[in-house]
Amino acid sequence: MTGGPVDPTSTPAWSRLTALATASAPDLRAWFAADPDRVDRLTHTAGDLTVDLSKSFLDADVVAALLDLAAQTKVLERRDAMYAGEHVNVTEDRAVLHTALRLPAGASLEVDGQDVVHDVHEVLARVYAFAEKVRDGSWTGVTGERIRTVVNIGIGGSDLGPVMTYEALAPYRQDGLECRFISNIDPTDAATTLQGLDPATTLFIVSSKTFGTLETLTNARLCKAWLLDGLAGQDEADAVRRHFVAVSTALDKVADFGIDPDNAFGFWDWVGGRYSLDSAIGTSLAVAIGPERFAELLAGFHTMDEHFRDTEPSRNVPLLMGLLNVWYVNFHGAQSHAVLPYAQLLHRFPAYLQQLTMESNGKGVRWDGSPVTTDTGEIFWGEPGTNGQHAFYQLIHQGTRLIPADFIAFANPSYPLVDAVDGQSTDVHELFLANFLAQTRALAFGKTADEVRAEGTAEDVVPARVFEGNRPTTSIIAPELTPSVLGQLIALYEHLTFVQGAVWGIDSFDQWGVELGKQLAQQVGPAIAGDADALAEQDASTRALIAYYQEHRHR
């Protein structure tokens, strides 16, 4: 694909959307009353996901204008360029091919002269063989005992995907085999995660795309020291070989760290960290749920990849959801976006999405270096329902900010339980779903002053009890939280993030914004340790904070 980004604000579709946004405010009550087909028209399916956009701020005119915006900003050309392996990560001059990680074995895709599908499946086969050996006990530690705990050491994309999916797919885990995760350089993380573990039955997976990340390498060294200390008397090289594997694109650095190259699983620079769960970075998950289930997860991703690539725009769910977010951000002033899974197992999903969406689209320049002409990105956040209801929903219902929210729910529970009171049985999952339905309904339609009065409410507290409604939500519902459905859900958010970035003309695949802090940490380190020259280079506030530290630390 050639040419620079199109300025979205210069397109006719942008002007049309501006006119639509100023002509009339959305009115969900009125829209539902006037249009009996609204739900049918605005409900779409993608794989196993049903996505109800009827309680969003879309109407037919807005959908048409948003699809025009996608066409005029060449979103679909950019999508095709991404799938074909063109270097759409412009600032790093790289292809962006997480979609190739989930192509079936028979497919073919040649990029820069290399058959990437062959490479992907070669590594997958090694990961699966390793996972099987750990699961069936044939991979033993240096004392001959089987592995009971796998500790993934990684951060960002090398942590959030594995930990989120490990939690989400808890019912699919193998009994007697636990995964733990160390990410933070706060020594508390390593110390508490290792508590209670037996080095003889613990295996570490050092996951780092670059194998240069301070946190991960520091934690890997701490774990290595812990292991060798606990296995004193064993041959050290043998202990490391039996208890450490690595996942990285930098296999030379893995070898330098002392990890046997036979125990290293590679991937490629065309996989972004936050898109890497379905590469070898998912090895801890493959161990936990097994190769068959991991393959189902990949197939789920692929289902959504095909939907995004092949479905016509007016029914293309990631396209519509990405454009809807543009509508909220740029035409309704939304600054944040809540993701509210009605599934406890998805409790780390919002955290995972924070990296996916905010590291991707938190940019102020476009891929050609020119400044953006409009707001980009959104602050993604959330907690599982119903916990969020008893914490922050107040602000979503009655606060002064517009917070579009995605509700995610499943028809079947992961753990069915029945509550029995006085001979009456209640399916607890139905109670849970009732809350999901009630919340989206309350947000959309609210409660008028007259309705509040009709309940006999004293006039002076009527205003406090009114719910304006008209708070937009999207409901995503699927039969059950299976590996495949989880893959579809993640890929849905990957692609809608892509759509937003493509409209804004930004490179959603670089992350230069994380670099300055890393650089400065290296400069500040010596200052904290007492280097006078390094201290003199710091600003007054930093010097004062270092002085505080030096005064208060326990010597």
Ligand SMILES: O=P(O)(O)OC[C@H]1O[C@](O)(CO)[C@@H](O)[C@@H]1O
């Ligand atoms: O896998 P690595 O190379 O250790 O990087 C970890 C994370 O650090 C980042 O580069 C941000 O600092 C993320 O994009 C990445 O997922």
